[in-house]
Amino acid sequence: MRSIRAKIGLVIFGTDTPAGKLFDLVLIYAILLSVAAVVLDSVASMHARFGSWFFYIEWFFTLLFTVEYFLRIYISRRPLLYIFSFFGLVDLISIIPSYLALVVTGANYLLLIRMLRVLRVFRVLKLVRYMDEANVLMRSLYLARRKILVFFVTVIVLSFIFGCLMFVVEGPTHGFTSIPKSIYWTIVTITTVGYGDMTPQTVLGQFISTIAMLLGYSIIAIPTGIITAELAGEIGRERAEKTCHNCGRSGHDTDANHCRHCGAGLAGDA
Numbered sequence: 001m002r003s004i005r006a007k008i009g010l011v012i013f014g015t016d017t018p019a020g021k022l023f024d025l026v027l028i029y030a031i032l033l034s035v036a037a038v039v040l041d042s043v044a045s046m047h048a049r050f051g052s053w054f055f056y057i058e059w060f061f062t063l064l065f066t067v068e069y070f071l072r073i074y075i076s077r078r079p080l081l082y083i084f085s086f087f088g089l090v091d092l093i094s095i096i097p098s099y100l101a102l103v104v105t106g107a108n109y110l111l112l113i114r115m116l117r118v119l120r121v122f123r124v125l126k127l128v129r130y131m132d133e134a135n136v137l138m139r140s141l142y143l144a145r146r147k148i149l150v151f152f153v154t155v156i157v158l159s160f161i162f163g164c165l166m167f168v169v170e171g172p173t174h175g176f177t178s179i180p181k182s183i184y185w186t187i188v189t190i191t192t193v194g195y196g197d198m199t200p201q202t203v204l205g206q207f208i209s210t211i212a213m214l215l216g217y218s219i220i221a222i223p224t225g226i227i228t229a230e231l232a233g234e235i236g237r238e239r240a241e242k243t244c245h246n247c248g249r250s251g252h253d254t255d256a257n258h259c260r261h262c263g264a265g266l267a268g269d270a
Helices: 004-013 018-041 044-075 079-083 086-093 096-100 107-124 130-143 145-169 179-190 203-241
Strands: none
Touching: 004 018, 004 044, 018 044, 018 107, 044 079, 044 086, 044 096, 044 107, 079 086, 086 096, 086 107, 096 107, 130 145, 130 203, 145 179, 145 203, 179 203
16 A cells, blocks of 8 residues: 555656646646736736735635645655755745745736746656757757857947947937947847937937948847857767668768668667
């Protein structure tokens, strides 16, 4: 006979059993509903009509998640390992804002952090296989970190230069009241966002802004090219590692089970 603790652990931590999978799916739906309640409560008209309902819903889910959190600690074979794990910390952070809101106004909106708990869907719905693709992307970003750093430093330097020029040319009369605010305008212009809250009025200022906008279109393509090149290289390296033991050729997809050239089973596959 299994103990009650073991049975609860199988439901809460297990995803291979129907009960465990159902528990996790219900948990994910509960997280989405609690987040939806917080989002709707931030709308003034909705808060005026259903504010008290949102309050009760928020505390219902908070107490539910609090009980679930302590249950996870109770049934864990190594409680400290769970508490300081990624999901353990997310589970804790997802319930703190409600209690914090008792002393800090508006802290309950931090409950949107609960969305991180939805990451369990990768484990529940057997989507872990997609993590391999995510790892390829992360490794590509890591390999390109120095190039990206150089790019950002260059953009910052250009932003300072253009910001100083616009401050001198336009000045406080046309809204460029300080160098930091002029740098803000430069970044908004270079990134092609263009809020329109500050616009150059002089001919020279408009000429400088034109150069900044054209430069912005050129700059946007640089990080895309860097990451694409690293991503292609990473995919190429992965394909090169999967070699056919029969014909010795490589270049296969990472999920391939048979050689694309001779049809033999690939090394490491059953």
